[in-house]
Amino acid sequence: xxxxxxxxxxxxxxxxxxxxxxxxxxxxxxxxxxxxxxxxxxxxxxxxxxxxxxxxxxxxxxxxxxxxxxxxxxxxxxxxxxxxxxxxxxxxxxx
Numbered sequence: 001x002x003x004x005x006x007x008x009x010x011x012x013x014x015x016x017x018x019x020x021x022x023x024x025x026x027x028x029x030x031x032x033x034x035x036x037x038x039x040x041x042x043x044x045x046x047x048x049x050x051x052x053x054x055x056x057x058x059x060x061x062x063x064x065x066x067x068x069x070x071x072x073x074x075x076x077x078x079x080x081x082x083x084x085x086x087x088x089x090x091x092x093x094x095x
Contacts, residue, residue, distance in 0.1 A: 002034070002038060002042065004041075004042040004043070004045045004046035005046070006031065007030055007031055007034050007038055007039060007042035008028050008029075008030055008039075008042050008043065008046060009028070009029045009030060009031065009076075010028070010029050011026070011027065011028050011029075011091065011092065012027040012028060012029055012078060014027075018092075020080065021088075021092055023082075024082055024083045024084075024085065024087065024088070025080050025081065025082050025083075026043075026080070026081050026083070026089055026092060027078060027079070027080050027081075028043070028078070028079050028081065029076055029077070029078060029079075030042075030056075030076075030077050030078070030079045031077065032058065032075075032076060032077040034077075036054040036056060036079075039054050039056070039079045039081070040054050040081070043081050047089045047090075047091075049083050049084070049087045049088075049089060050083065050084040050087055051081055051082070051083060051084075052082045052083060052084050053081075053082040054079055054080070054081050054082070055079070055080040055082075056077060056078065056079050056080075057077070057078050057080075058075070058076075058077050059075060059076050059077065059078055060075055061073045061074055061075040
């Protein structure tokens with residue numbers, strides 16, 4: 001089994017992700033090679049919570065410019081994790 005920090009890179013902090021916290025949904029950027037069951041196991045082990053459902057989406061990098069310099073934003077994979085009722089992750093509660 002993979003170490004949880006190899007699967008979960010960082011939490012996504014945005015207005016939309018914070019609105020899901022009230023419903024027990026937390027959003028993370030994860031390794032693009034991991035499947036839903038690996039993400040579920042990693043979140044359960046890292047935060048000591050019970051995961052009910054995992055939804056994933058692949059994000060595509062967008063072209064960006066700064067004057068003459070042209071580049072792209074990073075591609076990646078997001079995971080929206082739904083916890084069991086009454087469970088929460090303390091990291092997000094201190095907003």
